[in-house]
Amino acid sequence: METETETGRRHFIITGTSKGIGLQLAKLLLAKGDYVYGISRGRSDLLESSEEWSGRYSHVQYDLADLTGIDDLVTRLLDEIPSQEADCIGLINNAAMLEPLRPIDQCSAAEISQSLNISLAAPMILSSSFIQQTNHLSARRKIVNVSSGSASYPAPSMAVYCTSKAGMNMFTQCVSLEQTGRQSSVEIIAFDPGMVDTELQAVARGKSAEEFALAGMFNQVYEAGQLRSPRDVAMQLIERMDAQSDASHVIHTMES
Template sequence: MGNRYFIITGTSKGIGKQLAELLLKKGDYVYGIARGTADMKEATDRYKHFQYDLGDLSGIDELVSHILKQIPLQEAEFIGLINNAAMLEPLKPIDRCSAEEISLNLNISLAAPMILTSSFIKHTNHLTARRKIVNVSSGSGSYPAPSMASYCTSKAGMNMFTQCIAMEQSGQPNPVEVIAFDPGMVDTELQAVARGKGAEEFALSEVFGQVYNAGQLRSPQDVAKQLIERMEEISDPSEVLHTMEG
C-alpha cells in the first residue's frame, strides 16, 4: 500500500481545516495552502503549510510545482487536489461593486482553482498513481441571488469547469477523476459574514440569519467527512457528482 497525498486550499479555517485534520487522522499527508496560518489540532510532520494569497495568480504554477517536489511521488498511491478556498464578498448589488472587488472574487474563487487544476494535471501526468480533483461548489452556482453576483458566477463557473475537465480527461491513459462537491449550507465564517451584513446592502442577510437560528446549517466536520467519502469512491471521470445533501 502506498501513501495518499492531498493538496488542499483554504486550510486555515472552515471546511478546509476540517478536511486536513480528518485526513491527517487517517494517516494521510496534507499540503495546505492558505493566506493565513493554520493551527492544526492534528499537529504532525505529515502536515505542511504554505502561506500564499491565491489572489496572486502569477505564482500558482510555481507553488504547485514546489509542493509536488516535496512529495515522494514514487510512493504515492493517491494524489488529490481539493479546491476549497473561495471568497464570498462583495455582497452588494453589482453597480456598487468596484472593479477591484469583482476581480479579486473571480481570481480567488474561479481563476485560482483553474490554474491549480492545470498545474496539478501537468505536473503529475507522468505518474501511474490515482489522481483526483474535488472542486467545492455551492447551490449558489445553480440558483441566482441578488447581491451575490460574483460568488454565484464563480460557483457556476466551477461547475462548468469541472465538466469540461472531466471530458478532457475521459480519453486519457490515466485520467484524473474530477468532481464538483456541493456541501449545502455550512456553519463557516462565510455564513457569519453573510448574516452580519445590513439588509439595505445585502437583501438575503435575514434569510441567512433564519437558517442559522433554525439550526439548519451543517457542521464543517460532517461536510468534510462526506467530501472524503465522495473522494474515495471511484467515480467515472466522464460524470460529475453534485452532492446536494443538507
C-alpha cells in the same frame, strides 16, 4: 493486509486549510494517516503546532488572488511529495471568497477581480498545473472542486459569488471530458456542501438588510439550526471522494 491509509501513501493538497471545511478536511485526512499540504492566506496554527501531525502536515501561506505564482506554488508542493511511492495524489480546491455582497453596479473592478481570482481563476490554474506536473505519474490522481448551491440559484447581491461557483461546475465538466479516454486520467468531481456553519455564512449574516437583501434569510437558517457542521461535511466529502463519480453531476451532501 495493509490498507492505503495505513501505508500513509496518500497525499492531498488543500486550499483554505486555516478554517472551516478546509481545516476539518485536513484534520480528518491526517487522522487517517494521510499527508496534507495546506494553502491559505494566513497561518494554520491548529495544524502547524500539533505534534500529532508532525511530519505529515506542511503549510504554505499564499494569497490565491496572485495568479502569477501558482505554477511555482504547485511545483514547490509536488516537490515535497515522494511521488514515485504515492498511491494517490489529490488536489482539493476549497478556498473561496463570498464578498462582494452587493448589486453588481456597486462592486468595484478590484473587488470583482479579487473574488473571481480566488474563487474561480486560481482553482483553474491550480488544476491545470497539477495535471500537467503529474501526468508522468502512475499514482491515482483526483481533483475535488468545492461548489455551492449558489451555482444553480441566482440571488440578488451575489452575482460574483454565484458566477464563480457556476463556473467551477462547468470547469469540472469540461476537464472531465478532456480526461476521458486518457491512459492515466485524472478523476475530477464537483461537491456542493450545502449550507455550512462557516465564516462565509457569518459574513452574510452580519450584513444589514439595506446592504445585502438576503441577510435575513441567512439569519433565519442559522437560528433554525439548519446549517451543517464543517466536520460533517468534510466527512461526507472524503467518503464520496474515494468513489468513482460522474463529473457531469455535481455531488450534493444530501445524496445517499
